[in-house]
Amino acid sequence: MKYYFAYGSNMxxxxxxxxxxxxxxxxxxRLSGYRWIxxxxxxxxxxxxxxxxxxxxxxEISASxxxxxxxxxxxxxxxxxxxMLCVIHKGKEKKALVxxxxxxxxGKPKPEYIERLNSALSDANLSMAYITRxxxxxxxERGK
Numbered sequence: 001m002k003y004y005f006a007y008g009s010n011m012x013x014x015x016x017x018x019x020x021x022x023x024x025x026x027x028x029x030r031l032s033g034y035r036w037i038x039x040x041x042x043x044x045x046x047x048x049x050x051x052x053x054x055x056x057x058x059x060e061i062s063a064s065x066x067x068x069x070x071x072x073x074x075x076x077x078x079x080x081x082x083x084m085l086c087v088i089h090k091g092k093e094k095k096a097l098v099x100x101x102x103x104x105x106x107g108k109p110k111p112e113y114i115e116r117l118n119s120a121l122s123d124a125n126l127s128m129a130y131i132t133r134x135x136x137x138x139x140x141e142r143g144k
Contacts, residue, residue: 002066003096005029005087007036007056008044009113010069012120019072020065028126029058029089031098038138040107041079044117047104054134055126058089058096066097073099109138118142 003026010016016023035049046054061069073080080099087096109117117139121131 001060001062003087003094004059004061004066004069005031005056005085005096005098006059007031007046007054007098009116009120011057011124012116013123014119015116016059019068020059020061022062022065024060026058026060027089028055028124029087029094029096030055031085031087036134037104037106038109039101039103040105041101041103042107042110043101043113045101045103046098052134055124055130056087057124058087058094061097069099075099078102106138114139115142 004023006016010019013025031046031054033048033050033052034046034054035052036054037045037047039045070076070082075082080101083098083100084095085098086093088094117135118141121135
């Protein structure tokens with residue numbers, strides 16, 4: 001088992017259970033030195049930014065779960081790359097798998113992604129300050 005840090009639609013419990021049936025939710029974690037964006041490909045990404053941090057959900061996943069995530073995230077086709085980065089959970093550092101899109105240019109979310117991300121935010125229970133400062137610049141609230 002390894003840790004996986006989700007910061008996009010994989011925070012949505014329905015989606016992560018389908019993709020990663022062996023996963024176990026650990027809780028909210030923080031990735032320092034990165035900023036949350038929607039890339040020009042239309043999906044969530046994290047880009048290096050010394051003054052920012054990304055909130056997300058830390059999971060424990062199996063090798064089989066990781067293989068499925070690799071397919072879903074388009075690792076073989078160049079969609080997302082993989083990195084093992086330090087995240088903070090309950091004051092302790094943990095090394096976690098993070099999927100990072102090589103596309104660092106900001107863009108608009110794909111229409112279908114807006115609903116999935118709003119479902120993810122509803123399940124994740126991240127801080128409202130974080131959601132307001134970063135996510136709502138790209139993803140409108142439901143019904144808005």
